[in-house]
Amino acid sequence: MGSALSRQGYTVTLIDELLCPDWRNRVAEILKDRPLCVGVSAMTGMQIEYGLRFTSFVKSNAPEVPVVWGGVHASLFPRQTLEHEAVDCVVVGEGEETAVEMLQCLEKCRGLDDVQGVGFKHNGRVHLNPERPSPDLDSLPRIDYSLIDVHSYIGNRFGAKRSFELCTSRGCPHACGFCYNARFTRRTWRSMSVDRIFSCLNDLITRYGVDAVTWREDNFFVDSRRVEEIARRIIRENIHIRWHADCRIDYVDRYDDAFLSLLKASGCHTLTLGAESGSDRILDRICKGIIREQTLAVREKLSHHGIYQNYHFMLGLPGEDRRDVMQTLTLIDSLRRGNRFFGRICGPSLFTPYPGTDLYAQCLAMGLVVPDSLEGWRKMDWYSCHLSWMPRKQRKWLEDLAWTLMGMEIKWIGAYFAIRFRLFIQRNVWIPCFERAVFEWMITLWQRLRRVVSP
Numbered sequence: 001m002g003s004a005l006s007r008q009g010y011t012v013t014l015i016d017e018l019l020c021p022d023w024r025n026r027v028a029e030i031l032k033d034r035p036l037c038v039g040v041s042a043m044t045g046m047q048i049e050y051g052l053r054f055t056s057f058v059k060s061n062a063p064e065v066p067v068v069w070g071g072v073h074a075s076l077f078p079r080q081t082l083e084h085e086a087v088d089c090v091v092v093g094e095g096e097e098t099a100v101e102m103l104q105c106l107e108k109c110r111g112l113d114d115v116q117g118v119g120f121k122h123n124g125r126v127h128l129n130p131e132r133p134s135p136d137l138d139s140l141p142r143i144d145y146s147l148i149d150v151h152s153y154i155g156n157r158f159g160a161k162r163s164f165e166l167c168t169s170r171g172c173p174h175a176c177g178f179c180y181n182a183r184f185t186r187r188t189w190r191s192m193s194v195d196r197i198f199s200c201l202n203d204l205i206t207r208y209g210v211d212a213v214t215w216r217e218d219n220f221f222v223d224s225r226r227v228e229e230i231a232r233r234i235i236r237e238n239i240h241i242r243w244h245a246d247c248r249i250d251y252v253d254r255y256d257d258a259f260l261s262l263l264k265a266s267g268c269h270t271l272t273l274g275a276e277s278g279s280d281r282i283l284d285r286i287c288k289g290i291i292r293e294q295t296l297a298v299r300e301k302l303s304h305h306g307i308y309q310n311y312h313f314m315l316g317l318p319g320e321d322r323r324d325v326m327q328t329l330t331l332i333d334s335l336r337r338g339n340r341f342f343g344r345i346c347g348p349s350l351f352t353p354y355p356g357t358d359l360y361a362q363c364l365a366m367g368l369v370v371p372d373s374l375e376g377w378r379k380m381d382w383y384s385c386h387l388s389w390m391p392r393k394q395r396k397w398l399e400d401l402a403w404t405l406m407g408m409e410i411k412w413i414g415a416y417f418a419i420r421f422r423l424f425i426q427r428n429v430w431i432p433c434f435e436r437a438v439f440e441w442m443i444t445l446w447q448r449l450r451r452v453v454s455p
Contacts, residue, residue: 001039001070003144004096010036010103014147017050024057031062036106037089039099041071044354045381048073048374055086066106070095072180073377076355078119082126084374090119093184094170096140098132134185137170137192142200150208158242158269158308160212164204168192172219174248175358176274177286178314181218183356189222194229198237205239212242212269220245228259231266242269249273249290252298260305270343271302272310278331279324282317286359292331299334303341311335313348313405316385316398318362325401329425332405344409348402349382363387400433407435 002012013030017023027038038058042051055067070091074081078090089112091098098117105112112120117132150164157163169192171185181187192200204210221227234241243266252260252273275295277283283290295311302309313328328348336342353363355370364370367389371377380386383402385395404424407417423429 001095001099002147003141004100005103006144006147007141008100008103012147016148017054019149019152023054027054027057028061031058031065034062035065036103037066037068039068039070039091042069042073043071044073044076044352044377046378047071049378052084052086052375052378059086068102072184075184076180077374077377078128079126080372081374082119082121082128087374088121092117092119092128092131094132094134097135134170134188134190137168137190138196142203145207154208154210157214158212158244160242160269162208162210163212163214163242164208164210165214165216166197166200166204167217168197168200168215169217169220169222173222174219174289175287176289177358177362178276178317178351178354179357180354182358185218189219191223191226194226194233197230198233201239201241205241211240212244215243215245217246219248221247221251224251224255224259228262231262231268234266235262240267242267244268244270244272247271247273249275249294249298252301253290253294255301257305260301260307264305264307268307270308270310272312272343272346273298275311275331275335276314277317277320277324278313278328279320282320282324285319286317292327295331296334299339303339306341308341308343309335309339310343310346312346314351315348315402316351316387316390316395318351318353318359318366318387325398326425329401329421333421333425345405347382348405350385350398350402352380352382352386397430400436403433403436 002014006012013026015023015026020026031038040051040054042048051069055069058065058067066088067086068089068091069081069087074090075092078092081087081090089102091102095117098115101115102112102118105115111122112118113127113129116130119126119128121127154162154164169190171187171189172179172181173187173189175182175187201213204213245268252271273295274288275290276286276288278292278295280291283292299309311332313332315325315328317324332345332348336345351359353360353368360368366387368386369388371380383399385398387395404417404420408414408421410417420431423431
């Protein structure tokens, strides 16, 4: 979005609070020049807390400057987001074209009534305009990397020294009941042309010395012919990179050896796979489209080709009982043991019922209590169980269990948590995770100290 605005001649400043601890001073300086607007992008959960803190700071220093919220949460809950007194506008959906039209109206002091994809307040009333159709990705401007310090985002991953991320498609056509795409992109999928992809890739390699890429998108592998063309072109053009992407288990299950060999030869180092659960009953309920045995088969298939695997799991899915949880844990154990190409377990995340998803509707029917304000969504994260119909003791057990599994992925204490995990799945001996309580106490103390030092 910043690149689209920059191309139209607007001065854009991007602030990443993780990399800018003195963001208040930075924002205060910018507000002196009375910008056309200030934007906040937030997903459901803790990003809302930080976004509201940011918004409050802006309004206390420049109340006349419009504050615009966008991102996934504002797109799913535009009316409720706008009802917050400090939010003036929302952008619903993908924002490149919407942002340009919106700023043109603000610059000329015109109303926003004709701007698709925008919600705003007028005389205290909320107005939501029709949504904007999704853009063709090749028609969007190239990413303007001068807007950020690229080197701050380059990391040492997948055995490479300079790994970066690149998004070449948007959306996903599948019907997973927990996924925001059901509403955000309406289960559609679009891609850049392969020529455009390689223009972007070669630019990153030439300008920033990138030697590894994560294809950071909802579903990189929707079109296997596109992936094959990308892989063959990497080989043909003698581009020496390693790459990582997310992939569905049923996709890999049907790929033949020739295709997987091609991926490996092109630099495929790791695939992250959405296993989600070890229970076929739960997998069917969440419309994942896979079964447990496929996950085990894919482990062998990818290991045979020397491709590392990360596996994503969730706990606390609607209808899940202790037996389902145990099936998930034994599957995790099977994927880890004796697999020298095992990467890590992502999560397991504690299921969060995102608005607009199929499982969200199920959770409402089961008695889910949802927040009635923007502030109420601040604590809806992947690390706490928010299923209000579930007994507190069961929720705490799931949170402790998730903590134990995540602890296994930390190098210096992983062996300790692994012992606890093995005791549980082999001998049904559960040790409450007191470390979580200590960690949360330390975080709370740290946050309070920050508020004292930097109110």
